[in-house]
Amino acid sequence: MTDVIDGDAVAADVRDGLAGAIRTLDDAGVTPTLATVLMSDDPASETYVSMKQQDCAEVGIEARDVELDPEAPAEELFETVADLNADPSVNGILVQMPVPDHVEDRDVIRTIDPAKDVDGFHPENVGRLVAGDPVFKPCTPHGVLKLLDAAGVETEGADVTIVGRSNIVGKPLANLLIGKADDGNATVTVCHSRTENLPEKTRRADVVIAAAGVPELVDGSMLTDGTVVIDVGVNRVERDGESTLVGDVDFESAKSKARAITPVPGGVGPMTRAMLLYNTVKATSRQAEVPVDLP
Numbered sequence: 001m002t003d004v005i006d007g008d009a010v011a012a013d014v015r016d017g018l019a020g021a022i023r024t025l026d027d028a029g030v031t032p033t034l035a036t037v038l039m040s041d042d043p044a045s046e047t048y049v050s051m052k053q054q055d056c057a058e059v060g061i062e063a064r065d066v067e068l069d070p071e072a073p074a075e076e077l078f079e080t081v082a083d084l085n086a087d088p089s090v091n092g093i094l095v096q097m098p099v100p101d102h103v104e105d106r107d108v109i110r111t112i113d114p115a116k117d118v119d120g121f122h123p124e125n126v127g128r129l130v131a132g133d134p135v136f137k138p139c140t141p142h143g144v145l146k147l148l149d150a151a152g153v154e155t156e157g158a159d160v161t162i163v164g165r166s167n168i169v170g171k172p173l174a175n176l177l178i179g180k181a182d183d184g185n186a187t188v189t190v191c192h193s194r195t196e197n198l199p200e201k202t203r204r205a206d207v208v209i210a211a212a213g214v215p216e217l218v219d220g221s222m223l224t225d226g227t228v229v230i231d232v233g234v235n236r237v238e239r240d241g242e243s244t245l246v247g248d249v250d251f252e253s254a255k256s257k258a259r260a261i262t263p264v265p266g267g268v269g270p271m272t273r274a275m276l277l278y279n280t281v282k283a284t285s286r287q288a289e290v291p292v293d294l295p
């Protein structure tokens, strides 16, 4: 029987596991505070930001919601971030991506204080991750590692094929998986749009992680029996005149081969949000110099 990994349940466990740390901070007079910055009219971005705020409320993290006109000059966003950097009551800053075309992603990311960079996107945090000494593991890769652990998948010695080389998923995940920590020690193959003979790379893997942003790119014909499949994709597509969410994996055909598989929705997505709460609590603990136990 194929195990369908329940991301909502594992995310709930992470949130429960954060309760003790949040209580410890509370006892020290500190309320973890996350500022979300939204510079977009895109309904999906608005939905994600409001889900993050709900998650915060649920665990006792204060959410500060900043919204900017998508037409505003880039400087307005940089000044907003600078104000949040300087505000000692703000522990974490998340600028919802994508930002408008007239603002460079990399310029925004560099503006965020690395100590408050709960996405883990700042070059200082990227560098620390690559060097094997991460402070903030990026939320989606971290969530994937937690899901593998929850599914009882041992990464040490495993052949992992990652499909996708983005800065937010593929690259950091590859670095974490080849690291020497308990959730690493894997042998990693990173594939992308120019990879030749992709099915050969996915078929030889013990674990396939699909993070290419291509709907249903990975199907059962590309998998060997017993593979663990993690689907990072969140693609909104039109099906039969209706908008639905599909992953980068063709779920039904992949499930017929997989030992364990994550669904979309209800797989990696909720974990991304849970690990954002985790990083916010970690940032708060470091800034307040109040040690906490993290799950």
Ligand SMILES: Nc1nc(=O)c2c([nH]1)NC[C@@H]1CN(c3ccc(C(=O)N[C@@H](CCC(=O)O)C(=O)O)cc3)C=[N+]21
Pocket (backbone or CB within 6 Å): 047, 048, 051, 094, 095, 096, 097, 098, 119, 139, 234, 245, 264, 265, 266, 267, 268, 269, 270, 272, 273
């Ligand atoms: N600075 C920044 N940090 C991010 O982490 C970030 C971002 N920008 N921009 C957009 C992407 C996307 N992302 C998701 C998070 C949760 C779900 C999620 O919870 N999805 C639900 C379903 C949600 C639905 O129904 O639409 C699920 O998969 O079960 C999806 C996508 C975070 N991102």
